[in-house]
Amino acid sequence: xxxxxxxxxxxxxxxxxxxxxxxxxxxxxxxxxxxxxxxxxxxxxxxxxxxxxxxxxxxxxxxxxxxxxxxxxxxxxxxxxxxxxxxxxxxxxxxxxxxxxxxxxxxxxxxxxxxxxxxxxxxxxxxxxxxxxxxxxxxxxxxxxxxxxxxxxxxxxxxxxxxxxxxxxxxxxxxxxxxxxxxx
Amino acid sequence: xxxxxxxxxxxxxxxxxxxxxxxxxxxxxxxxxxxxxxxxxxxxxxxxxxxxxxxxxxxxxxxxxxxxxxxxxxxxxxxxxxxxxxxxxxxx
Numbered sequence: 001x002x003x004x005x006x007x008x009x010x011x012x013x014x015x016x017x018x019x020x021x022x023x024x025x026x027x028x029x030x031x032x033x034x035x036x037x038x039x040x041x042x043x044x045x046x047x048x049x050x051x052x053x054x055x056x057x058x059x060x061x062x063x064x065x066x067x068x069x070x071x072x073x074x075x076x077x078x079x080x081x082x083x084x085x086x087x088x089x090x091x092x093x094x095x096x097x098x099x100x101x102x103x104x105x106x107x108x109x110x111x112x113x114x115x116x117x118x119x120x121x122x123x124x125x126x127x128x129x130x131x132x133x134x135x136x137x138x139x140x141x142x143x144x145x146x147x148x149x150x151x152x153x154x155x156x157x158x159x160x161x162x163x164x165x166x167x168x169x170x171x172x173x174x175x176x177x178x179x180x181x182x183x184x
Numbered sequence: 185x186x187x188x189x190x191x192x193x194x195x196x197x198x199x200x201x202x203x204x205x206x207x208x209x210x211x212x213x214x215x216x217x218x219x220x221x222x223x224x225x226x227x228x229x230x231x232x233x234x235x236x237x238x239x240x241x242x243x244x245x246x247x248x249x250x251x252x253x254x255x256x257x258x259x260x261x262x263x264x265x266x267x268x269x270x271x272x273x274x275x276x
Contacts, residue, residue, distance in 0.1 A: 018255070
Protein backbone atom coordinates (compact mmCIF):
# COMPACT_ATOMS: atom_id res chain seq x y z
CA UNK A 1 0.00 0.00 0.00
CA UNK A 2 1.30 3.46 -0.83
CA UNK A 3 1.98 5.91 1.98
CA UNK A 4 -0.76 8.09 0.62
CA UNK A 5 -3.34 5.31 0.63
CA UNK A 6 -2.28 4.26 4.12
CA UNK A 7 -2.54 7.87 5.30
CA UNK A 8 -5.99 8.30 3.78
CA UNK A 9 -7.22 5.14 5.44
CA UNK A 10 -5.84 6.28 8.78
CA UNK A 11 -7.81 9.53 8.45
CA UNK A 12 -10.96 7.52 7.75
CA UNK A 13 -10.48 5.54 10.97
CA UNK A 14 -10.01 8.59 13.19
CA UNK A 15 -13.63 8.96 14.39
CA UNK A 16 -13.71 5.36 15.60
CA UNK A 17 -10.25 5.44 17.08
CA UNK A 18 -10.89 8.65 19.00
CA UNK A 19 -14.33 7.52 20.19
CA UNK A 20 -12.80 4.29 21.49
CA UNK A 21 -10.04 6.24 23.26
CA UNK A 22 -12.43 8.73 24.88
CA UNK A 23 -14.61 5.96 26.19
CA UNK A 24 -11.66 3.94 27.48
CA UNK A 25 -10.01 6.92 29.20
CA UNK A 26 -13.09 8.81 30.35
CA UNK A 27 -11.23 12.01 29.47
CA UNK A 28 -10.82 14.00 26.28
CA UNK A 29 -7.34 15.24 27.02
CA UNK A 30 -5.97 11.84 27.94
CA UNK A 31 -7.74 10.24 25.00
CA UNK A 32 -6.12 12.72 22.61
CA UNK A 33 -2.66 11.92 24.00
CA UNK A 34 -3.44 8.23 23.59
CA UNK A 35 -4.63 8.67 20.01
CA UNK A 36 -1.53 10.72 19.21
CA UNK A 37 0.77 8.00 20.59
CA UNK A 38 -1.18 5.41 18.63
CA UNK A 39 -0.83 7.30 15.34
CA UNK A 40 2.91 7.75 15.82
CA UNK A 41 3.36 4.05 16.60
CA UNK A 42 1.16 3.05 13.68
CA UNK A 43 3.20 5.09 11.21
CA UNK A 44 6.51 3.87 12.56
CA UNK A 45 5.33 0.29 12.11
CA UNK A 46 3.37 0.88 8.94
CA UNK A 47 5.29 -1.82 7.09
CA UNK A 48 4.03 -4.46 9.50
CA UNK A 49 0.43 -3.78 8.52
CA UNK A 50 -0.77 -6.36 6.03
CA UNK A 51 -2.78 -4.83 3.20
CA UNK A 52 -6.25 -6.32 2.80
CA UNK A 53 -6.60 -6.89 6.51
CA UNK A 54 -8.72 -4.66 8.72
CA UNK A 55 -6.83 -1.45 9.44
CA UNK A 56 -9.26 -0.47 12.19
CA UNK A 57 -8.62 -3.70 14.08
CA UNK A 58 -4.87 -3.15 13.70
CA UNK A 59 -5.13 0.39 15.06
CA UNK A 60 -7.39 -0.70 17.91
CA UNK A 61 -4.77 -3.31 18.84
CA UNK A 62 -2.07 -0.65 19.09
CA UNK A 63 -4.29 1.78 20.96
CA UNK A 64 -5.56 -0.84 23.39
CA UNK A 65 -2.09 -2.14 24.23
CA UNK A 66 -0.75 1.40 24.64
CA UNK A 67 -3.65 2.19 26.95
CA UNK A 68 -3.05 -0.78 29.23
CA UNK A 69 0.72 -0.29 29.31
CA UNK A 70 0.86 3.46 29.92
CA UNK A 71 -2.52 5.12 30.32
CA UNK A 72 -4.76 3.10 32.54
CA UNK A 73 -3.35 4.36 35.83
CA UNK A 74 -3.51 7.94 34.65
CA UNK A 75 -7.05 7.54 33.41
CA UNK A 76 -8.22 6.64 36.93
CA UNK A 77 -6.76 9.92 38.17
CA UNK A 78 -8.23 12.25 35.60
CA UNK A 79 -11.64 10.69 35.10
CA UNK A 80 -14.54 13.10 35.43
CA UNK A 81 -12.23 16.10 35.30
CA UNK A 82 -13.62 17.23 32.00
CA UNK A 83 -17.10 17.18 30.68
CA UNK A 84 -17.18 14.59 27.93
CA UNK A 85 -20.83 14.41 27.17
CA UNK A 86 -23.89 16.10 28.51
CA UNK A 87 -26.57 15.22 26.03
CA UNK A 88 -29.82 13.74 27.21
CA UNK A 89 -30.58 10.45 25.56
CA UNK A 90 -33.65 10.92 23.40
CA UNK A 91 -35.72 7.89 24.22
CA UNK A 92 -39.47 8.07 24.29
CA UNK A 93 -41.02 7.00 27.56
CA UNK A 94 -39.58 4.32 29.75
CA UNK A 95 -37.48 4.73 32.82
CA UNK A 96 -34.28 5.31 30.87
CA UNK A 97 -35.43 8.61 29.40
CA UNK A 98 -33.75 10.61 32.15
CA UNK A 99 -30.35 9.10 31.46
CA UNK A 100 -27.58 11.21 30.03
CA UNK A 101 -24.59 10.04 28.05
CA UNK A 102 -22.48 10.99 31.06
CA UNK A 103 -24.46 8.43 33.04
CA UNK A 104 -23.53 5.83 30.45
CA UNK A 105 -19.84 6.77 30.71
CA UNK A 106 -20.00 6.53 34.50
CA UNK A 107 -21.68 3.12 34.27
CA UNK A 108 -19.05 1.91 31.77
CA UNK A 109 -16.27 3.08 34.06
CA UNK A 110 -17.61 0.79 36.79
CA UNK A 111 -17.23 -2.30 34.61
CA UNK A 112 -14.26 -4.64 34.91
CA UNK A 113 -11.66 -3.50 32.34
CA UNK A 114 -11.84 -6.78 30.42
CA UNK A 115 -15.62 -6.41 30.14
CA UNK A 116 -15.53 -2.74 29.21
CA UNK A 117 -12.98 -3.14 26.43
CA UNK A 118 -14.97 -5.91 24.75
CA UNK A 119 -18.16 -3.87 24.87
CA UNK A 120 -16.39 -0.88 23.29
CA UNK A 121 -14.63 -2.95 20.62
CA UNK A 122 -17.95 -4.39 19.50
CA UNK A 123 -20.12 -1.30 20.08
CA UNK A 124 -17.88 1.60 19.10
CA UNK A 125 -15.25 0.23 16.74
CA UNK A 126 -17.63 -2.43 15.41
CA UNK A 127 -15.04 -5.18 15.31
CA UNK A 128 -16.11 -8.77 14.86
CA UNK A 129 -16.08 -11.22 17.77
CA UNK A 130 -13.15 -12.93 16.06
CA UNK A 131 -11.17 -9.69 15.89
CA UNK A 132 -11.95 -8.83 19.51
CA UNK A 133 -10.90 -12.32 20.57
CA UNK A 134 -7.63 -12.01 18.65
CA UNK A 135 -6.85 -8.59 20.12
CA UNK A 136 -7.57 -9.64 23.70
CA UNK A 137 -5.90 -13.04 23.30
CA UNK A 138 -8.97 -15.01 24.37
CA UNK A 139 -11.37 -17.51 22.79
CA UNK A 140 -14.47 -16.32 20.96
CA UNK A 141 -16.63 -17.97 23.60
CA UNK A 142 -14.93 -15.81 26.20
CA UNK A 143 -15.70 -12.70 24.15
CA UNK A 144 -19.39 -13.65 24.03
CA UNK A 145 -19.53 -14.43 27.70
CA UNK A 146 -17.76 -11.16 28.64
CA UNK A 147 -20.09 -9.25 26.37
CA UNK A 148 -23.13 -10.71 28.08
CA UNK A 149 -21.77 -10.06 31.53
CA UNK A 150 -20.83 -6.53 30.48
CA UNK A 151 -24.36 -5.86 29.21
CA UNK A 152 -25.96 -7.23 32.35
CA UNK A 153 -23.68 -5.14 34.57
CA UNK A 154 -24.19 -2.05 32.46
CA UNK A 155 -27.98 -2.45 32.69
CA UNK A 156 -27.63 -2.82 36.43
CA UNK A 157 -25.39 0.26 36.81
CA UNK A 158 -27.81 2.29 34.69
CA UNK A 159 -30.68 1.29 36.93
CA UNK A 160 -32.50 -0.51 34.12
CA UNK A 161 -33.09 -3.53 36.32
CA UNK A 162 -33.03 -4.57 39.91
CA UNK A 163 -30.02 -6.64 41.01
CA UNK A 164 -32.27 -9.65 41.59
CA UNK A 165 -33.01 -9.76 37.85
CA UNK A 166 -29.44 -10.65 37.03
CA UNK A 167 -29.24 -14.09 38.53
CA UNK A 168 -32.78 -15.03 37.75
CA UNK A 169 -33.04 -18.63 36.73
CA UNK A 170 -33.92 -18.48 33.03
CA UNK A 171 -36.44 -21.27 33.48
CA UNK A 172 -38.51 -19.23 35.91
CA UNK A 173 -41.37 -17.52 34.15
CA UNK A 174 -41.50 -13.74 33.95
CA UNK A 175 -44.54 -13.62 36.16
CA UNK A 176 -42.93 -15.63 38.91
CA UNK A 177 -39.74 -13.62 38.64
CA UNK A 178 -41.61 -10.37 39.10
CA UNK A 179 -43.81 -11.45 41.96
CA UNK A 180 -41.48 -10.23 44.73
CA UNK A 181 -41.75 -6.66 43.50
CA UNK A 182 -45.51 -6.63 43.90
CA UNK A 183 -46.30 -5.46 47.37
CA UNK A 184 -49.57 -7.01 48.40
CA UNK B 185 6.56 -3.77 19.20
CA UNK B 186 4.73 -6.17 21.40
CA UNK B 187 1.29 -5.74 19.92
CA UNK B 188 -0.37 -8.61 18.19
CA UNK B 189 -0.61 -6.85 14.96
CA UNK B 190 -2.24 -9.09 12.48
CA UNK B 191 -5.84 -9.67 13.24
CA UNK B 192 -5.66 -11.98 10.27
CA UNK B 193 -8.28 -12.36 7.71
CA UNK B 194 -11.67 -11.33 9.03
CA UNK B 195 -11.90 -8.56 6.56
CA UNK B 196 -15.31 -9.15 5.10
CA UNK B 197 -16.95 -7.18 2.32
CA UNK B 198 -19.08 -5.37 4.93
CA UNK B 199 -16.07 -3.35 6.06
CA UNK B 200 -16.63 -0.68 3.46
CA UNK B 201 -20.08 -0.05 4.81
CA UNK B 202 -18.66 0.50 8.27
CA UNK B 203 -16.55 3.36 7.04
CA UNK B 204 -19.71 5.24 6.32
CA UNK B 205 -20.40 7.29 9.42
CA UNK B 206 -24.04 7.67 8.55
CA UNK B 207 -24.47 3.96 8.62
CA UNK B 208 -26.11 3.58 12.01
CA UNK B 209 -25.61 0.11 13.28
CA UNK B 210 -28.65 0.14 15.50
CA UNK B 211 -30.05 -2.81 13.65
CA UNK B 212 -26.99 -4.80 14.39
CA UNK B 213 -27.07 -3.93 18.07
CA UNK B 214 -30.73 -4.79 18.13
CA UNK B 215 -30.15 -8.14 16.51
CA UNK B 216 -27.37 -8.71 18.94
CA UNK B 217 -29.39 -7.64 21.94
CA UNK B 218 -32.25 -9.98 21.29
CA UNK B 219 -29.91 -12.88 20.86
CA UNK B 220 -30.72 -13.63 17.26
CA UNK B 221 -27.13 -13.21 16.21
CA UNK B 222 -25.85 -16.02 18.33
CA UNK B 223 -28.04 -18.70 19.76
CA UNK B 224 -25.73 -19.43 22.65
CA UNK B 225 -25.13 -15.81 23.58
CA UNK B 226 -28.24 -14.76 25.41
CA UNK B 227 -27.82 -16.89 28.47
CA UNK B 228 -24.11 -17.43 28.83
CA UNK B 229 -23.18 -18.17 32.44
CA UNK B 230 -26.79 -17.83 33.49
CA UNK B 231 -26.81 -14.13 32.65
CA UNK B 232 -30.08 -13.39 30.93
CA UNK B 233 -31.62 -9.99 30.41
CA UNK B 234 -35.29 -9.34 29.96
CA UNK B 235 -35.90 -8.52 26.26
CA UNK B 236 -37.32 -5.10 27.20
CA UNK B 237 -34.25 -4.31 29.25
CA UNK B 238 -32.04 -5.51 26.40
CA UNK B 239 -33.87 -3.23 23.99
CA UNK B 240 -33.56 -0.24 26.35
CA UNK B 241 -29.91 -0.95 26.94
CA UNK B 242 -29.33 -1.31 23.20
CA UNK B 243 -30.89 2.11 22.51
CA UNK B 244 -29.02 3.84 25.31
CA UNK B 245 -25.66 2.32 24.45
CA UNK B 246 -26.12 2.98 20.73
CA UNK B 247 -26.89 6.65 21.43
CA UNK B 248 -23.72 6.87 23.51
CA UNK B 249 -21.55 5.22 20.82
CA UNK B 250 -23.02 7.35 18.04
CA UNK B 251 -22.42 10.54 20.01
CA UNK B 252 -18.74 9.65 20.46
CA UNK B 253 -18.23 8.52 16.88
CA UNK B 254 -19.71 11.76 15.54
CA UNK B 255 -17.63 14.10 17.65
CA UNK B 256 -15.54 16.39 15.44
CA UNK B 257 -11.90 15.41 15.04
CA UNK B 258 -9.56 18.18 16.24
CA UNK B 259 -7.37 19.71 13.52
CA UNK B 260 -4.23 18.74 15.38
CA UNK B 261 -4.75 15.13 14.28
CA UNK B 262 -5.04 16.03 10.62
CA UNK B 263 -1.83 18.04 10.98
CA UNK B 264 -0.09 15.21 12.82
CA UNK B 265 -1.12 12.61 10.23
CA UNK B 266 0.14 14.81 7.39
CA UNK B 267 3.48 15.25 9.19
CA UNK B 268 3.82 11.53 9.83
CA UNK B 269 3.09 10.77 6.21
CA UNK B 270 5.65 13.33 5.02
CA UNK B 271 8.24 11.89 7.40
CA UNK B 272 7.62 8.41 6.01
CA UNK B 273 8.21 9.68 2.47
CA UNK B 274 11.53 11.26 3.47
CA UNK B 275 12.76 7.92 4.77
CA UNK B 276 12.43 6.38 1.34
